[in-house]
Amino acid sequence: MRNGTEPSLRRSRRLPMSSPLMKGSLLALATVFSVWVLGRTFLFLRDAALPQWFLALAAIVWGVGGSMLLFTLLANFVEQFPPRWRRGLVPLVFVGPAAAIVVIYLALPALRTLIQSFYDAKGENFVGLANYVYAFTSQEMLVSFRNNFLFWLLFGTGFSVILGLIVAVLADRTHPVFERIVKAVIFMPMAISMVGASVIWKFVYEYRPAGVNQIGLLNAVLTALGGEPRAWLLTPFWNNLFLVAIFIWLQTGFAMVVFSAAIKAVPEELLEAGRIDGANEVQVFLHITLPNIRGSVLTVTTTIILVALKIFDIVQSMTGGNYGTQVIANVQYTQMFRLFNYGRAAAVAMVLLAVVLPIMIYNLRDFSKRTEAF
Amino acid sequence: MSRNSPASVQRRKSHLTPGRILVYAILIFLVVIWITPTLGLLVSSFRPAEDVRSTGWWTVFTQQSEARFTLDNYRYALGLPVQGQVNPRYKTVGLQNAILNSLAVAIPSTVIPILIAAIAAYGFAWIRFPGRRWLFILIVGLMSVPLQVSLIPILRDYIKIGLNGTYLGVWLAHTGFGLPLAVYLLYNYISTIPRDIFESAFIDGASHFTIFTRLILPLSTPALASFATFQFLWTWNDLLVALVFLSADSSTQVLTQRLLGLMGSFGQDWHLLTAGAFISMILPLTVFFLLQRYFVRGLTAGSVKE
Numbered sequence: 001m002r003n004g005t006e007p008s009l010r011r012s013r014r015l016p017m018s019s020p021l022m023k024g025s026l027l028a029l030a031t032v033f034s035v036w037v038l039g040r041t042f043l044f045l046r047d048a049a050l051p052q053w054f055l056a057l058a059a060i061v062w063g064v065g066g067s068m069l070l071f072t073l074l075a076n077f078v079e080q081f082p083p084r085w086r087r088g089l090v091p092l093v094f095v096g097p098a099a100a101i102v103v104i105y106l107a108l109p110a111l112r113t114l115i116q117s118f119y120d121a122k123g124e125n126f127v128g129l130a131n132y133v134y135a136f137t138s139q140e141m142l143v144s145f146r147n148n149f150l151f152w153l154l155f156g157t158g159f160s161v162i163l164g165l166i167v168a169v170l171a172d173r174t175h176p177v178f179e180r181i182v183k184a185v186i187f188m189p190m191a192i193s194m195v196g197a198s199v200i201w202k203f204v205y206e207y208r209p210a211g212v213n214q215i216g217l218l219n220a221v222l223t224a225l226g227g228e229p230r231a232w233l234l235t236p237f238w239n240n241l242f243l244v245a246i247f248i249w250l251q252t253g254f255a256m257v258v259f260s261a262a263i264k265a266v267p268e269e270l271l272e273a274g275r276i277d278g279a280n281e282v283q284v285f286l287h288i289t290l291p292n293i294r295g296s297v298l299t300v301t302t303t304i305i306l307v308a309l310k311i312f313d314i315v316q317s318m319t320g321g322n323y324g325t326q327v328i329a330n331v332q333y334t335q336m337f338r339l340f341n342y343g344r345a346a347a348v349a350m351v352l353l354a355v356v357l358p359i360m361i362y363n364l365r366d367f368s369k370r371t372e373a374f
Numbered sequence: 375m376s377r378n379s380p381a382s383v384q385r386r387k388s389h390l391t392p393g394r395i396l397v398y399a400i401l402i403f404l405v406v407i408w409i410t411p412t413l414g415l416l417v418s419s420f421r422p423a424e425d426v427r428s429t430g431w432w433t434v435f436t437q438q439s440e441a442r443f444t445l446d447n448y449r450y451a452l453g454l455p456v457q458g459q460v461n462p463r464y465k466t467v468g469l470q471n472a473i474l475n476s477l478a479v480a481i482p483s484t485v486i487p488i489l490i491a492a493i494a495a496y497g498f499a500w501i502r503f504p505g506r507r508w509l510f511i512l513i514v515g516l517m518s519v520p521l522q523v524s525l526i527p528i529l530r531d532y533i534k535i536g537l538n539g540t541y542l543g544v545w546l547a548h549t550g551f552g553l554p555l556a557v558y559l560l561y562n563y564i565s566t567i568p569r570d571i572f573e574s575a576f577i578d579g580a581s582h583f584t585i586f587t588r589l590i591l592p593l594s595t596p597a598l599a600s601f602a603t604f605q606f607l608w609t610w611n612d613l614l615v616a617l618v619f620l621s622a623d624s625s626t627q628v629l630t631q632r633l634l635g636l637m638g639s640f641g642q643d644w645h646l647l648t649a650g651a652f653i654s655m656i657l658p659l660t661v662f663f664l665l666q667r668y669f670v671r672g673l674t675a676g677s678v679k680e
Contacts, residue, residue, distance in 0.1 A: 042540075042542060046536075046540055052474050052475075053474050055478070056474040056475065056477060056478035057478075059478045059541045059542075060477070060478055060481050060482055063482030063485075063486060063541070063542065063545055064482050064485045064486065067485075067486050067489055067490070068489060071489065071493060072583070075581075075583035075586075076581075076583060079581045079582075079583065087503075090501060090582055091497055091501050091503035091506075094493050094494060094496060094497030094501060094582065095493075095494050095498060095503075095506075095509060097490050097493070097494070098490050098491060098493070098494035098553055099494070099509055099512070099513060101490065101549055101550050101553055102512070102513050102516055102550060102553050102554060105524055105528065105546070105547065105549075105550025105551065105553075106516040106521075106523075106524055106550060106551070106554075107516060108527070109523060109524035109525075109526075109527040109528055110519060110523045110524070112526075113523050113524070113526055116526060163404075166400075167401070170397045170401055171401060173394070174398060174401065178398075178401075181405075182405055184666070185405045185408050185409050186404065186405070187666075188408075188409075188412070189408070189412075190607075190662070191607055191655070191658045191659050191661070191662035191663075192412075192611070192655050192658065192659070193610070193611030193612075193613065193629075193633075193654060193655075193658070194611070194613065195611075195613055195630045195633045195634050195651075195654070196611075196630075196633065196651045196654050196655050198637070199415065199633065199637065199647050199648070199650070199651035200411045200412055200414070200415045200651065202637070202647075203411070203414055203415060203418065203431075203644070203648070204411050204414070213428055213429055213430070214430060215426070215427070215429065215430045215431075216430075217410070217411070217414060217430065217432075220430050220432070249408065249411070254673065257673055257674065258673060258674050261670070261674040262674075281393070306518055310520050310522070312613070312614055313614065313630075316613070316634070317613075317633075317637055329520075329522055329614075332522050332525075333614070333617075336525065336526060336529075336618075337617070337618070345526055346526055348522075349520070349525070349526070350523070352520045352522050353519065353520055353523050356518055356519075356520055359518055360515070360518045360519070363515065363517065363518055364511065364515045367511055367515060
């Protein structure tokens with residue numbers, strides 16, 4: 001492409017022909033040797049009885065260093081080919097690994113799970129639609145559908161988006177230092193794992209019988225106001241709301257941060273013009289700010305909907321899916337890992353895929369529109 | 375940031391109307407609600423076990439004379455001796471191993487996808503080849519596929535080839551699940567680097583590899599940092615992938631798994647849970663507050679631009 005055809009530009013002028021060949025074979029050898037060494041090291045690290053800290057450190061060095069080494073060797077290896085070959089091989093080295101990994105870890109498994117969903121627990125006998133009958137009619141799944149759609153999607157996403165919007169708009173009107181503090185506090189839960197958040201909120205919801213010192217914040221407030229303490233997480237139907245509250249606590253910060261950036265990008269002149277025309281702040285927000293950040297609202301909403309439909313950690317750690325709090329992803333996990341019914345687990349996974357399909361299609365259209373300039 | 379120009383700030387600060395007071399009041403109310411649960415956990419983690427069990431954490435503030443503080447909860451959680459001896463009841467807790475395991479999972483699970491995604495993003499942005507757009511849409515379009523769909527086939531493969539329960543298996547899984555977003559974010563950034571910056575390098579006969587490592591990688595640092603923050607928090611906080619691919623043995627379990635285990639088997643040992651939860655939160659919170667700028671940029675990159 002660039003240097004091969006013109007000897008004058010070639011760096012290794014002394015051995016015009018043999019140099020690329022030599023270098024190429026050496027690099028090919030080095031690549032094969034590295035793969036072998038990395039493979040041996042992997043087996044050694046997997047089976048070795050060494051101190052945990054050493055294994056962890058060695059694993060990090062092995063993983064990070066190994067992938068860098070392989071890329072360096074391969075990229076330099078293909079550079080030794082004649083230009084015509086190189087034109088095909090270079091993209092392969094650059095884009096190939098990513099494409100291969102995504103196909104192996106996402107595209108093919110989706111197909112294999114689809115096939116699996118028509119087979120029995122161990123994946124041996126064809127059972128037709130039996131697993132889907134389970135996925136659409138069993139009590140567990142019906143409860144999951146209600147919870148995922150009514151509670152997690154509607155309440156969870158709705159409140160996160162609206163609260164995020166409110167905080168972003170209001171904080172924008174306060175002193176910059178105050179604004180920064182508010183945003184940091186609301187955003188902070190994003191850094192916490194859902195399991196960690198569950199421990200935090202278990203403490204808020206903790207229930208002790210009436211008359212005993214309440215150590216859960218919610219019941220303490222309730223009894224201080226003269227009410228009876230309640231077992232928040234054990235009350236069917238309503239307990240879902242208390243789980244969703246954790247989700248809102250975690251997700252509002254994400255919505256707020258994106259909205260805040262979008263709001264600050266709305267030109268001040270536009271808002272001033274509205275105010276001069278006599279619009280009050282609410283009207284300015286509804287008619288100028290909101291239409292201007294529509295795109296962000298849409299993206300944030302779809303992102304949070306995806307998280308809500310796939311919710312797993314909070315339910316698994318707070319109630320384990322008991323007391324009417326079951327969700328689709330937890331049924332999938334339970335079928336796969338507790339009951340070892342791969343067929344049913346696969347069918348439930350396909351249901352989960354079907355549920356998010358509209359959003360996927362919307363996103364795909366969006367991508368193909370954005371990449372038209374390719 | 376035109377809103378924070380001196381003139382507008384001046385205008386905003388000029389007088390306190392009832393409306394402005396209401397705005398501050400609402401925000402302060404929300405901030406208090408948002409921070410109280412975490413504050414409760416932090417305070418509790420420093421209280422003696424019997425205090426945590428018998429009274430609410432706020433009594434530290436309401437009855438200051440009776441407030442007692444201790445580091446014992448953290449010692450129990452980390453398997454350190456308390457008053458010269460290790461409590462046999464908590465011998466199995468040992469979160470110090472889980473911290474190492476979390477690091478061993480999270481660091482390569484962050485670096486490997488970034489490397490692969492940056493290479494691919496460069497390929498998509500600056501190398502012409504047939505099928506480029508189609509391949510890009512395939513990779514990025516898989517972003518919203520629920521990873522639950524992949525678990526069973528991958529798990530079966532792992533068991534077959536002996537990758538189950540290994541770090542390598544988890545790294546590759548995290549790489550696979552994180553790649554679409556990584557490629558998308560990094561492509562957005564790398565494709566906007568002006569071409570003339572490396573045009574001259576091309577003319578000098580530099581290879582794609584040289585241009586990528588010498589020019590593109592250093593120039594992309596902000597984008598790499600924002601995805602790194604994102605992916606690190608994601609992999610550190612992940613529960614599902616760890617449960618599925620690492621579950622076999624408690625010596626390889628990560629913090630989130632151990633914490634979930636503690637909630638089950640030590641559900642009434644509140645003091646232990648509080649310390650454990652806080653231990654699991656220290657690193658992500660530090661990363662978060664240090665790199666918040668990059669994290670925010672990563673989050674908003676895809677969403678703000680229409």
